[in-house]
Amino acid sequence: MKALILVGGFGTRLRPLTLTLPKPLVEFGNRPMILHQIEALANAGVTDIVLAVNYRPEIMTAALKKYEKEYNVKIEFSVETEPLGTAGPLKLAEKILGKDDAPFFVLNSDVICDFPLKEMAAFHKAHGGEGTIAVTKVEEPSKYGVIVHKPDHPSRIDRFVEKPIEFVGNRINAGIYILNPTVLNRIELRPTSIEQETFPAIVKDGGLHSFDLEGFWMDVGQPKDFLTGTCLYLSFLTKKGSKKLTPTSEPFVHGGNVMIDPTATIGKNCKIGPNVTIGPNVVVGDGVRLQRCVLLAGTKVKEHAWIKSTIVGWNSTVGRWARLENVSVLGDDVTVGDEIYCNGASVLPHKSIKANVEAPSIIM
Numbered sequence: 001m002k003a004l005i006l007v008g009g010f011g012t013r014l015r016p017l018t019l020t021l022p023k024p025l026v027e028f029g030n031r032p033m034i035l036h037q038i039e040a041l042a043n044a045g046v047t048d049i050v051l052a053v054n055y056r057p058e059i060m061t062a063a064l065k066k067y068e069k070e071y072n073v074k075i076e077f078s079v080e081t082e083p084l085g086t087a088g089p090l091k092l093a094e095k096i097l098g099k100d101d102a103p104f105f106v107l108n109s110d111v112i113c114d115f116p117l118k119e120m121a122a123f124h125k126a127h128g129g130e131g132t133i134a135v136t137k138v139e140e141p142s143k144y145g146v147i148v149h150k151p152d153h154p155s156r157i158d159r160f161v162e163k164p165i166e167f168v169g170n171r172i173n174a175g176i177y178i179l180n181p182t183v184l185n186r187i188e189l190r191p192t193s194i195e196q197e198t199f200p201a202i203v204k205d206g207g208l209h210s211f212d213l214e215g216f217w218m219d220v221g222q223p224k225d226f227l228t229g230t231c232l233y234l235s236f237l238t239k240k241g242s243k244k245l246t247p248t249s250e251p252f253v254h255g256g257n258v259m260i261d262p263t264a265t266i267g268k269n270c271k272i273g274p275n276v277t278i279g280p281n282v283v284v285g286d287g288v289r290l291q292r293c294v295l296l297a298g299t300k301v302k303e304h305a306w307i308k309s310t311i312v313g314w315n316s317t318v319g320r321w322a323r324l325e326n327v328s329v330l331g332d333d334v335t336v337g338d339e340i341y342c343n344g345a346s347v348l349p350h351k352s353i354k355a356n357v358e359a360p361s362i363i364m
């Protein structure tokens with residue numbers, strides 16, 4: 001089978017992390033976000049993956065070529081010279097996606113779930129329509145694409161409304177599709193939106209169906225959601241009894257849902273968890289308290305620091321007795337001084353924080 005992952009966009013909502021790495025390469029659960037998708041596609045029998053890229057393609061190509069062997073898939077880069085939106089990239093990759101009559105998957109690169117792709121493909125085949133969208137329920141539908149059903153049909157979509165201003169429903173597009181190659185005939189090679197142009201057109205012809213996602217789902221394209229998504233993902237791993245998690249028998253693990261890379265070192269008398277990921281080569285000093293946070297590779301947390309609801313960017317240093325909370329995000333190579341308090345600080349790469357950040361703000 002074939003698949004295309006939409007990897008473009010500038011990832012501005014995940015700044016300052018995306019000032020250093022393209023969004024799909026930012027580690028989620030200690031692995032580049034996009035690896036979760038490549039792995040799921042490979043497990044569903046996909047052999048040809050197109051990565052639709054426009055933002056810093058050279059970094060992406062270098063980082064991802066090596067996964068071809070690991071997952072036994074062919075990864076091709078389809079590079080846009082101008083951002084083609086969410087539909088244009090499908091047309092650009094028409095040679096690959098349309099090479100046979102079989103349907104293909106399309107994934108947004110920033111969504112995390114259990115990826116029931118095999119079930120979705122079987123469902124798509126069974127209803128015989130032109131496309132299937134995975135849907136999930138959310139409490140705040142306005143930042144997503146909302147789908148509305150025909151009252152007389154369990155899965156046929158009646159309306160697709162991207163980012164509705166008024167409430168039309170709470171079942172949203174989860175950013176995972178399976179489409180017949182005929183959809184490519186509906187798309188022109190220009191910047192165009194699958195949500196605003198292609199889906200409404202298929203809906204009009206009665207060919208778009210929804211597939212209900214079971215379990216967790218999150219678009220992790222912004223810091224607050226990245227943290228929530230991390231909690232959901234770690235809980236999911238706990239439920240599965242995954243070996244990826246640090247055993248709760250470790251004396252420093254508190255409340256479970258903790259994932260620590262084997263190369264990280266943890267000091268004495270720490271209290272870590274629940275919902276923490278600690279990346280490669282991280283050094284955590286004595287007496288540190290960590291909860292609901294992400295420490296990316298190479299960070300250093302000094303003694304007695306207290307970190308909650310925070311993403312600490314690569315190679316950053318958090319000082320002794322520092323306190324970070326309320327969706328603080330440190331970019332790459334940031335230094336937070338001893339005893340400093342950060343409340344919702346978003347700190348650009350290579351900065352040094354020497355005074356308290358009392359209220360949420362961007363530090364540049």
Ligand code: GDD
Pocket residue numbers: 006007008009052053054080082083084085086089107108109110111143144145146162172173174175195218219221
């Ligand atoms: N190649 C390419 N080119 N990819 C792009 C471009 C582009 O010009 N613009 C955006 N993308 C990619 C992004 O990298 C992302 O993977 C995907 O397309 C969706 O873009 P986002 O910017 O993340 O959109 P969103 O989160 O506001 O909304 C989308 O996702 C929601 C689910 O998370 C829509 O598909 C909504 O309908 C949906 O509910």
Ligand code: MG
Pocket residue numbers: 108110219221
């Ligand atoms: Mg998104």
